[in-house]
Amino acid sequence: MSRKQGQTAEQTREDILRAAARLLAGGAAKLTLEGTAKAAQVSKGGLIYHFPSKDSLLVALAEQTVAAFREDLEAAQDPLDGEARSFTRCFIRAALSPSVSGQKTRDSMFLMSFLLRHPEAAAVIRSGEAELTEQLASDGVDPDTLALIIAATDGVHIAPMWGGKEKTAAELERITEQLLALTRV
Amino acid sequence: MSRKQGQTAEQTREDILRAAARLLAGGAAKLTLEGTAKAAQVSKGGLIYHFPSKDSLLVALAEQTVAAFREDLEAAQDPLDGEARSFTRCFIRAALSPSVSGQKTRDSMFLMSFLLRHPEAAAVIRSGEAELTEQLASDGVDPDTLALIIAATDGVHIAPMWGGKEKTAAELERITEQLLALTRV
DNA sequence: GTCTATAAGATGATAGAC
DNA sequence: GTCTATCATCTTATAGAC
Known part of the structure; x- marks a missing residue:
């Protein structure tokens, strides 16, 4: 009794992941x-x-989340920026671009904070995060400045969870500029 | 059959809240x-x-969390700082002081992100946060700079949830200095 | 490839003893 | 003021039909 007859298994899988994320x-x-x-x-x-177990569903959700940010990162690469510390600038743009941040931030933060309470899914997210942190650390930005940049981008995403309003595209732009400037000193 | 005979009701209540928070x-x-x-x-x-219901336990936990940060704020006041925007500096010191941040950050972030999923407790936290945001907004710091300051302090607290290491006292000090400097331009 | 039925265990909350 | 016992409900997971 196939309810989703027109769909491939892969499509159904994605329907389920999308529903869970929502x-x-x-x-x-x-x-x-x-x-x-x-x-x-x-x-x-x-x-x-x-998804044979709940854990497998959550792990798939975590993998999808990590992969999505990787794609955002690649999309934010600026082929014209060949100077030093360009990866850090790429990260800043990816993390704060309105298409990533607008509307999706609060949602993805709730998703992440949920997944982080489930060891297997948390391991996936933390390993993705560790890889990113390492790439950033070896990009040449002063460690204290980098710490500030990472903290600020994280903080922008989390504010709406406390009830703060989503940042407008203009506000994001101005924060982005402040952070980009820090990589050019 | 009073197991906790030597204790007042208030002490038992606090034992319970402490255990839940832990x-x-x-x-x-x-x-x-x-x-x-x-x-x-x-x-x-x-x-x-x-605590007649689970919600009442979570609300009490939220109230305790909000009150604790209020106390940290008052403790961070600097009687010698009579200049403009001193409340913002007080907030930065309170949010990033090693006694508040060290070790307790990851813990309190997990606690907060849990409470934010429960409407009644979330309301308590969000109203505390709204009050604080309003106080900060009227302290005279340029809005974009303030946005950066708030994002950075939030971000410092949340990093350990992703698996990042806790900041050392020295690192916190340097981030604190970078942010304090922003209030003096 | 998707469905129903059901087992097995955990959880929030109540009633009432002490 | 704190305890035990119990209930109704919810949740994950399995077995097997279609």
Whole structure:
């Protein structure tokens, strides 16, 4: 009894991941298999066919999140910026670009903070983060300045969780400029 | 059958809140009444006497968290700093002082991100945060600079959740100096 | 490849003893 | 003021039909 007959297994898998991400983005306290299945318009059994355990679902979600930021990073590369410390500037633009930050920030922070409470998913996120931190550390920016840059980009994303308003594109632009300037001293 | 005979009700209440905070600080995915009671060395029934519902426990935890930061803020006031924008500097020192940040940051971030998923507790935290934001906004610092300061202090606290190492006292000092300098231009 | 049914365990909350 | 016992509900996961 195939409900999603027109779809490949891969498409159904993505439907499920998208549904789970959407539920968590809203700040839900918990994610249940049944609730996720309903939101993805799949039966609970159907979901479990694709993700044999809850952990496997959360790990897939974490992998998707890490991969998405990697793509944002590559999209933010500026072929004209051949100077020193260009990777750091690329990171700043990727982290603060309105297309990444606008609207999606609060959502992805809720998602991340949820995943970080589940050891297996947390390991995926932390290893992605460690790789990024290492790349940044070896880009030549003064360590204290780099610490400030990383803290500021993280902080921009998290503010909306406290209830702060999302930054406008103009505000993001001005923060981006302040941080970019720090890499050019 | 009073197990905690030597204690006042208030002391038992605090034992329970402390135990709950400790459990959540470790990044636990959920907080159960039974687990909390066990950690506080009280029976489940005993806990429920003090906190009639789980929500009431979480709200008390949120109130305690907000009040604690208020106290840190007052302790960070510098009677010698009578110049303009001194409240912003007070905030920077309070948020980044090693006694507040060291070791406690990751823990309190896990606690906060948990409470923010529970509407009633989240409301307490967000209203405390709104009050603080308003005080900062009216302290005279340029809005874009203030945005950077707030983002950076938030970011310093959250980094350890991603797996980043806690900042050393010296590193905190240098970030503090960079931010304080921004209020004096 | 997706579904139903159900087992097995955990959880929040109540009632009432001491 | 704190405890035990119990209930109703929810949740993950399995087994097996279609």
